C-alpha cells in the first residue's frame with residue numbers, strides 16, 4: 001500500500017496516510033487539529049517497513065519527539 005506524506009494547511013503538522021491510487025485526499029483530517037484537505041507532499045512512495053525503520057532511527061536520534 002502506498003504511504004503518502006501530507007502537511008496540514010492549518011497548523012503545518014506533517015503526517016502520513018495510506019491512500020489508494022487516485023483516491024482523493026481532501027477528506028483526510030489532520031491528527032493534530034482536525035483540519036481537512038491537507039497538502040500532499042512530494043515525498044516518493046514508501047513502504048510501511050521503510051517508514052517504521054525511519055521512525056525507529058528518529059526515535060534514537062530525537063527521543064524527546066516521541067513521548
Ligand SMILES: [Zn+2]
Nearest residue numbers: 008011030033
Ligand atoms: Zn493541523
